[in-house]
Amino acid sequence: MNFYSTYFIIAIGLFAFVAVFTLFGVYAERKLSAFIQDRLGPTEVGKYGMLQTLADIMKLIQKELIIPAAADKVLFLMAPVIIFVAVYLGFAALPWAPGLVPAKINIGLYYILAIISIETLGILMAGWGSNNKYAILGAMRSAAQIISYEIPAGFALIAVVMIAQTLDLQEIALQQGILSTEKIKFLGFFDVSANGGILAWNIFRAPHLIIAFVIYFIASLAESNRAPFDIPEAESELVAGFHTEFTGLQFALVFLAEYAMMFLVSMIGVILFLGAWNTPLPNIGAIHLADWTTNTAWGIFWIAAKTLALIAVQMWIRWTLPRLRVDQLMNLCWKVLTPLAFLCMLISGVWRLWLM
Amino acid sequence: MNIGQVLFYVMAFVVLASALFVAGSKNLVRSIFMFFITLFGLAGLYVLALADFVAVTQIVIYVGGVLVLILFAFMLSGRETLNILQQQKSKFISLNKLPAILFAALFFVVMVNVLIKTGAGNLPWIKQAVATNAAIGPNDITVNNIGINLMTRYLLPFEAISILLMMALVGAAHLARKERGAV
Numbered sequence: 001m002n003f004y005s006t007y008f009i010i011a012i013g014l015f016a017f018v019a020v021f022t023l024f025g026v027y028a029e030r031k032l033s034a035f036i037q038d039r040l041g042p043t044e045v046g047k048y049g050m051l052q053t054l055a056d057i058m059k060l061i062q063k064e065l066i067i068p069a070a071a072d073k074v075l076f077l078m079a080p081v082i083i084f085v086a087v088y089l090g091f092a093a094l095p096w097a098p099g100l101v102p103a104k105i106n107i108g109l110y111y112i113l114a115i116i117s118i119e120t121l122g123i124l125m126a127g128w129g130s131n132n133k134y135a136i137l138g139a140m141r142s143a144a145q146i147i148s149y150e151i152p153a154g155f156a157l158i159a160v161v162m163i164a165q166t167l168d169l170q171e172i173a174l175q176q177g178i179l180s181t182e183k184i185k186f187l188g189f190f191d192v193s194a195n196g197g198i199l200a201w202n203i204f205r206a207p208h209l210i211i212a213f214v215i216y217f218i219a220s221l222a223e224s225n226r227a228p229f230d231i232p233e234a235e236s237e238l239v240a241g242f243h244t245e246f247t248g249l250q251f252a253l254v255f256l257a258e259y260a261m262m263f264l265v266s267m268i269g270v271i272l273f274l275g276a277w278n279t280p281l282p283n284i285g286a287i288h289l290a291d292w293t294t295n296t297a298w299g300i301f302w303i304a305a306k307t308l309a310l311i312a313v314q315m316w317i318r319w320t321l322p323r324l325r326v327d328q329l330m331n332l333c334w335k336v337l338t339p340l341a342f343l344c345m346l347i348s349g350v351w352r353l354w355l356m
Numbered sequence: 357m358n359i360g361q362v363l364f365y366v367m368a369f370v371v372l373a374s375a376l377f378v379a380g381s382k383n384l385v386r387s388i389f390m391f392f393i394t395l396f397g398l399a400g401l402y403v404l405a406l407a408d409f410v411a412v413t414q415i416v417i418y419v420g421g422v423l424v425l426i427l428f429a430f431m432l433s434g435r436e437t438l439n440i441l442q443q444q445k446s447k448f449i450s451l452n453k454l455p456a457i458l459f460a461a462l463f464f465v466v467m468v469n470v471l472i473k474t475g476a477g478n479l480p481w482i483k484q485a486v487a488t489n490a491a492i493g494p495n496d497i498t499v500n501n502i503g504i505n506l507m508t509r510y511l512l513p514f515e516a517i518s519i520l521l522m523m524a525l526v527g528a529a530h531l532a533r534k535e536r537g538a539v
Contacts, residue, residue: 072385072386074386075385075386075389078389105408106408106497106499107408107409107412107499110409110412110416111412113416114412114413114415114416114419114420115415117415117416117419117420117421117424118415118419118420120420120424121389121392121419121423121424121427124424124427124428124431125389127431128385128427128431136431139431140428140431140432143424143427143428144428147420147421147424150420167499
């Protein structure tokens, strides 16, 4: 029985983490947007307005659950749950530190790609269930966008998998630091297996993976429906897109899913391209910086720091760039990102055969 | 009964019940969403059979691809067409359904026959695999094996399928294309 209780504790812990992250993620986003737009942001509740999101969530919990008269009740009530659970399930396969992973799945990356695609279904369910033209338009846009951008994202990830030769995320993480059992070559020539640090990260092991990383990052913005790819909830034309009709707890769940998705896609990016839980500090001569900063606690610190940095970049982009029009969006995906991702995959194959 | 068997029966029940709902429901959209549960339950059954790669592929292709496309087509079609579809004669037992019932019953007989004739409990090749320790265990990695087999033993079918998909893609692009000169 002990065996199963650990699973429950891990699941609840992950959920608590997602909830806490969302609370402070929203606060960080509001402060960051305020800084970018030269405003102050929340200042009233608590010191520097830090309790603002806590107050917001209290308000959301107390709100009445309103189901529109014309809505399909079952679908309407189920949709936010499915949207959130799809994202939440993805967290099961992510490694946090050497030897610390909730579920060691040997096809972890593939599993996450599959689980994320379920979110589309939840969004379509929300759109149809609401029985509202704005909601359904938003849901259609969202589904079209997510399906299209899954292709460049998938191929950028395959480029890494071809170099790493495994789908196990923990294995991919291991290969990018001093704990690696195989030889790591910086840019394909200099042996840095003993140095580790930033030199051993995937984007420096093979330079074309930098392009793959940028492709993945852009596609991940689209998959989490964030600006500049937020036409599914474009508030100037569609009110709020697929979640127009949601109030109270249901709205909170949709929001939770959005922030969880941001964390999930950033963490996948970090694991595959930016060295996962490996330290950025290399061993230099007698100073063994990498050895000193590689263990479980440091692992959690590094991966959290890198992921949060990537999320900060996502927020920065959201508040800097204007929204893309729908044809520009599709042009970018099919005419720029997809061919580039194919090219990266091709180079990966050649790289693996001749340089590694 | 161990936990594996319990899970199997739970999953099998979910699959069968949701599949019945899909076939029987009058509300088309709900039956599509119920189909999602059927597919998910099937993926669970694959996992129990230690075919984790097949299970995940099932979700990627059917849930992420086919089901979303069905919904897309559904939402693009007008409400009137859907209403006509939903207002069919609603008697549970009627003469119109006789051919379908006959066909289903005959198919069921064939399936049961196949199951009894093969004797799934003691197939020689499974016994041989267990005896020589070649059977796949819960901790084995199956992906590598699938990859190697696709590129060696099953290369021709693999390529044939890729050509088929290519033809479908070209056809779809041709159909969706604007006529030259037409705006």
